[in-house]
Amino acid sequence: MTDIIHHEHQRIDRKHTFHSYLVDLGEEIDIQQVMEYQWKIRSSLLLKPPHPKTRYFEIGIREVREKGVSSIDDMEICPVTAKKRPDLRIWGFLIRHGSWIITGKIYTKGTTTEIQWVYADDFHLFAIDHAQDGLTTIMEQAVLRIDEIAQSIKSGYRTYSHTENRQMLRDAFRSMLEQSPGIAINKTAMVRQP
Numbered sequence: 195m196t197d198i199i200h201h202e203h204q205r206i207d208r209k210h211t212f213h214s215y216l217v218d219l220g221e222e223i224d225i226q227q228v229m230e231y232q233w234k235i236r237s238s239l240l241l242k243p244p245h246p247k248t249r250y251f252e253i254g255i256r257e258v259r260e261k262g263v264s265s266i267d268d269m270e271i272c273p274v275t276a277k278k279r280p281d282l283r284i285w286g287f288l289i290r291h292g293s294w295i296i297t298g299k300i301y302t303k304g305t306t307t308e309i310q311w312v313y314a315d316d317f318h319l320f321a322i323d324h325a326q327d328g329l330t331t332i333m334e335q336a337v338l339r340i341d342e343i344a345q346s347i348k349s350g351y352r353t354y355s356h357t358e359n360r361q362m363l364r365d366a367f368r369s370m371l372e373q374s375p376g377i378a379i380n381k382t383a384m385v386r387q388p
Contacts, residue, residue: 195220196341198333200294209260210267215253215333216276216294217340222247223347225273225300226312228357233306238357240312246300250276253336255321257329264328269321269336273300273311312355313343319356 200216224245230238252274256267279292302309320339327335346353354362 196337196344198337206256209258211257211259213253213255213257213329215255216274216296217251217253217337219249219251219340219344221348222249223344226352227300227309228312228314228355230308230310231306232308238361240358240361241309246273248273248275248300250274250296251340252296252299253317253333255329255332265326266321266329266332269317269332271311271314271317271336271340274298275300312357316356 196217196219198215199218201213203211203213205211224243224247226245227241228238229241250273252272254268254270254272256269258265258267274296275298276294276296278294281288281292282290300311317336317339320336321332343353
């Protein structure tokens with residue numbers, strides 16, 4: 195079962211707070227990645243297997259609080275590797291539970307390209323659609339969405355991401371243009387005589 199296992203927050207300024215949530219899926223899944231070009235010279239490129247695997251995701255949310263109302267400014271999601279520090283014990287007594295730390299992100303940003311999880315753009319759009327929802331509500335919905343994606347990957351019938359849907363539409367349009375012969379359009383219009 196997908197669950198939030200760690201939460202940290204840091205105040206950025208008077209209105210903004212950055213929240214970092216660590217989400218555990220319970221078991222590893224394949225992380226299909228996409229290479230995005232910064233200047234959109236070419237369309238995005240889906241990377242071929244083998245895909246990295248992980249069971250942890252970091253959800254970063256920038257919250258805005260104005261006049262007692264909370265809204266979401268931005269949300270990013272990234273598959274990560276994580277581990278739990280050992281508990282602190284003295285003479286067999288538990289003094290403090292070990293905290294979770296993120297040991298790496300499955301994400302690469304170069305000068306011209308960015309390699310990210312294929313669903314990363316879906317969560318940017320999700321944050322825009324749900325910007326007026328409170329922090330608790332959007333986190334519950336984001337965790338449910340991650341769980342749906344993980345379950346679809348485990349079942350073998352993976353839900354397509356926004357990036358993949360866009361790519362399939364482009365490919366279908368290109369193939370349609372290549373297959374259809376030149377279409378003749380009659381440029382003369384019939385005019386009725388008065």
